Amino acid sequence: MRLPSLLPVLAATMCAMPVSAAYAQDDDLIKQGAYVAILGDCVACHTAHNGQAMAGGLSLQSPIGAIYSTNITPDHETGIGEWSFEDFARLMRRGIKKNGSSVYPAMPYPSYSSMTDQDLQALYAYLMGGVKPVKRQNRPTDIAWPMSMRWPLSLWRMVFAGKPIPEVASHEQNSLVARGRYLVEGLGHCGSCHTPRNFAFAEKARTTTEGRQYLSGGFVVDNWVAPSLRSDDVGGLSDWTVKDIVVFLKTGRNMKGATFGAMNSVVVHSTSVTNDHDLVAIATFLKTLGTSERAPAIHYRYDDMVSKQLYAGRTSSEGARIYIDRCAACHRTDGHGYPNVFPPLAGNPVLQASDATSIAHIILNGGKLPGVNAAPSLLVMAPYRDILSDKQVADVVTFIGRSWGNRGAEMTEAQVAQIRHATKGEEIPAGE
Template identity: 45%
Template sequence: MKKILFTLIAIVLVVAAGLSWYVTRKPASPFDAVAAVATPSPDLIAKGKYIARAADCVACHSVPGGKPFAGGLKMGTPLGAIYTTNITPDPKTGIGKYTLADFDRAVRHGVAANGHRLYPAMPYPSYSKMSDADVRALYAYFTHEVAPAAVADKPSEIPSPWNIRWPIALWNLVFAPDTPYQPVKTQDAEWNRGAYLVQGPGHCGSCHTPRGAAFNEKAMDQGGKLYLSGALLDGWYAPSLRNDPNTGIGRWREADIYAFLKNGRNGHGVVFGSMLDAYNNSTQFLTDADLHAIAHYLKSLPGDPARDGKPWAYSATAVADLAPAKRSSVPGAQTFAAKCSFCHQPDGKGQSPWIPALAGSTSSLVPDAASQINIVLNGSGRVMANGMPDSYRMPPYRAQLSDKQVAQVLSFVRSAWGNRGGPVTAKAVADLRKKTDPASPQVIVLQMR
């Protein structure tokens, strides 16, 4: 009996030692033995700046009125709020003392220079697919072009013991890939370039892929049917980027995707919510070739008819409900006529491409109404194309409309013109009202040196 007990104790100790080694070790980097370059070439720095745009680093690691990349943006998680960190080359508060290998471990493995694990709100599971060459260029840009800012990081609001970070190492083992993107030999060069940008630096799956109980993305590439199939994140519903005609981009052509990423709008919609920041700070700065590659890749992703349902078809029945003699008897119709119809039109078709249609819009067809509730309550920020703000934006109505009125007008929109997103409850509006900032969204457009 004692022999069995000692054997079990020995096994436990060995497992514990192995676990301790694994969670405290620093992942290997291909740059561990690479000496720092004193003065990177202008071309390498320029390439790094482009990768930073593609990865949208500035939008997350900056706040309105703050210095670029100095951190401080509040991000919601299921366990509590966290704040993005200072990634300027300041030696005390930023990454000024990071070696190339340290930088690589943080970007592609989620491990800071001091060994602590980063929360996966930092999209390192996607960045792990970035190439060695792009990581090297990104490091050159951040250490030799970005201005240092002495801004201390804010502690997270995740309570103890949930703020213990070593279990993230085990999470990484199960859910985070750790190899760069490997081209698919059966696809052409444009498809592979698009796949690399979407899966890697673009980290589109971080918002558009549903997450599991462990906050893991349920798929990391086109091999999974749920990859980019739409997800709720921090008060916004990021729609499917697959060829779902109702809840995704099935009715879009490659040219429509290109226009949306290049101009912030197309005949189907206008950027808003989290995508507004991605457009203002990232996608409009990509080359035409890269934007076309992204569009080419996304249009290759099949939809799911079982999930998406029968394709939407326009119906004009709601136009009659908005007639003066009838609108008072249809819940939400009077509010729509007073607050929404001038811009979005009684037929729901909007004024393309400046004011999007509500008839057949993805937000009016997905079951989750979070995006519509959020934008009615808080409005939208300005689309900044080529440094110029647009002339149209959705105003906030949180001070003008009650929870019941918002619920009724959205229920009307989501059932009009052939839409079938489903009704909205006053409780759902009240809950999101509490969770969102009462101030109208500010546009984050920061100059990257």
């Protein structure tokens, strides 16, 4: 298995360690920890764009302001080089740093609380003995006072993260479903993006046992809306097979859709280099999930009326005219696109959502489907920010969201203007 390009090779020289030095001198444990870091997607959040691996500085947009990921290299001054394993475990399971302060739940410690001792020890060994120390000061948040005060986070932790997720013992992970549950609910922290949040920005459900809101989608991350991972007939993975999910995680694309936004980094640095057994386990677990609480009692059915109209050159709306002019060459008049190259729009789960933010985001700022080992072709959609007006974007978003049987949301000119402003200066998300 080839590790992601941003994950450093195992260090040849060990630096001085704190109390738990033995962990960082065990080559087998370090190798295991490198894989745990892949499963936990550590590099994606803790590496700034064009920055050094694990040195932090990546901006994570929250509703109250930007939070910047921290330096988790073994540098003794600016990283975690002085942390013992006990310090590290307390952060991962309870969200408490070495100095006693609490971290923002942008760090998904509520999910990591289910990690086995073995995986925690391996990850610690890797960070201490397999990652190059980088001297880089942590950047303070852009959150204004009084929301920037840290002490309320301890209250948040007691109310919303006080009960750790039950640990799945190593021997139980021999079951595909149990292993998949451990990876999805714990290490992979999928609920951090794919589960809606409450008024305090806590996940409304952290596991399948806490309700059908778990992984039901709808949470907005950096102006992207994470879709449902449940078996919803409209907007979910009802018609995705285990193989469909595995192919998507391994390549970032399949016959039904393609990755975008923050999921690009997840595919590049985590799922594309996860072993096949674990990918099957994740997919098998996801297929055990029923519908969400808000799933509509309808089934998607392809409607060829719009396809026939577009093919004949008949356009009944401004959105249809824009689609013919700007979109049909890649996504076709029938909305089926060219699977594994240009994703289908007809029946695409993202286009069934009640919030069309992601679609407007892609049209305004473009998109990049990154190349990975199993699918090396890098595909780019150019931005239309400087070509289409807010009204034109709203028109075409509404058109594709309501064509070919899609049941997506309509979008207004004002909503597009808001997304345009919020994403100004944004680069095409590459995930690289």
